[in-house]
Amino acid sequence: MRRRDWITSVGCFGLAATAPIAASGQNAPPLSVVTSFSILQDLIEQVGKNRIVVRSLIGVDGHAHAFEPRPSHVQSFGQAQMVVLNGLRYEPWADRLIKSANFKGRVLTVSDGIPEPLQATKTGRPDTDPDPHAWQNPRNVIHYVQGIADALCDLDPAAKDHYRRSEQAYLTELRELDQWIELQFLPLSSAQRRVITSHQAFAYFAQRYQIEFLAPQGISSESRPSAKTVARLISQIKSERIKAVFLEHLTDGRLLQQIAKDTGVRVGPSLYVEALTAPGKGAETYLQMMRHNTLALVAGMQAS
Ligand SMILES: [Zn+2]
Structure with a gap:
């Protein structure tokens, strides 16, 4: 054959x-x-x-x-x-x-x-x-x-x-x-390795590359955080001097945008989690998606 x-x-x-x-x-x-x-x-x-x-x-x-x-x-x-x-x-x-x-x-x-x-x-x-x-x-x-x-x-x-x-x-x-991916994070100190995202989808990434992700929402991006959760997050951003906030592709980003406004942190580019994108939008394959997310996270964390 x-x-x-x-x-x-x-x-x-x-x-x-x-x-x-x-x-x-x-x-x-x-x-x-x-x-x-x-x-x-x-x-x-x-x-x-x-x-x-x-x-x-x-x-x-x-x-x-x-x-x-x-x-x-x-x-x-x-x-x-x-x-x-x-x-x-x-x-x-x-x-x-x-x-x-x-x-x-x-x-x-x-x-x-x-x-x-x-x-x-x-x-x-x-x-x-x-x-x-x-x-x-x-x-x-x-x-x-x-x-x-x-x-x-x-x-x-x-x-x-x-x-x-x-x-x-x-x-x-x-x-x-x-x-x-491991190499990209290498220059960052442990204090820099923390970001805020819109839903807790990065636990596996966090564990593998020693990044701390703080998310105001639960595991499903459909759930809404309580006012108390949001207030706690805002005080954490301020006390720990977190500089980078990331919105997730396909998720309603209004809450994070509000948090960013209240705390003065920078909003980074969208991260791709649940789905690849249509051609030409930057995450057409798994490899592209992971490279995009890594570069976005590194850029956001370097600013802190
Ligand atoms: Zn999810």
Whole structure:
């Protein structure tokens, strides 16, 4: 079997080619995969490249915490052979949707078995919910990608070499990303390594790179903080001389803008957490998203 046609070149920041191309010498249709959100779509495409077709239920610039499945989402399952979910209660609607779609294929939960799942915290109080944003640590994404590659090899053994080759190339990029992020924060003192963001989505990033994120909202960006929480945050910003506040893409930033005004701190560029962006907006892939966030955070923290 010749595999020449499966190889696509993907640069460091390149988007994977997603148009299905039948492998030369055979007529195997591409694998059909459904996933919950755009970041997972990118990871699956990085491994499957042109051997698979991936549909994401929540598209680019889509808000996962506000997602409510509609009948049209049931149709998205079509002839899919696999559904890929994040898990850690990020997709509380998934079980019912999978049932409604009468989906009988494989369900892969990529966060299963990550080395250190974190609990969600709300204003410092330990919470019983897991923190779902595990992809904010590239080391967890390495685990995600290995699971995706194993599943694709299982479902489509004829293309095993193709999947393993793109898996290895992408894992190298993820390891380089992890080292690159670590290097960017290296010049910053521990006093500089603190910022304020709009919702607590950065615990995994914080733990990996020793950054302190203070967030006035709880784990879901839908929840509203109490006046007492806001007042406590304002006094903390003043007493600890925090200089950088970051708004999150897709989140109502009025509260943070008010806090910034009251305290005189600088508002940095949007950080991308839950979704990739449409082409040309700076976070079209997971690698781009993480580099964007890192450079924005470093610039904000250097000002302090
Ligand atoms: Zn979130």
